[in-house]
Amino acid sequence: MWQQVAAKHQLGQPPDAGAEKKKKKQQRQQQQQQQQKKKKKKKKKRELGRETSHVVDDRRVPQAHSPLRR
Known part of the structure; x- marks a missing residue:
């Protein structure tokens, strides 16, 4: 075990680099x-x-064609 710790120190990593990773x-x-x-x-x-847009508000313009979206 101590050889592993020594080897990690030689590489310039802290002994618990695995834990950090x-x-x-x-x-x-978690973010994903x-x-x-x-x-x-x-x-x-x-x-x-x-589903509801055509029922709730028939004046509603389809988003794909609205000039604001471009």
Whole structure:
């Protein structure tokens, strides 16, 4: 075990570099999960908007053709 610690010091890494990497990886995964949740939520809202838009407001202009979107 001590040889491994010594080897890591020679490489210029702290003895618990593995733990740091794991921590960073975990944080990255959590961020990705949060982003996916947000995307799902947005998609759901968008689909709901599509279903109800023609009923709620028939003056509504389809987004693809609106000059604001370009």
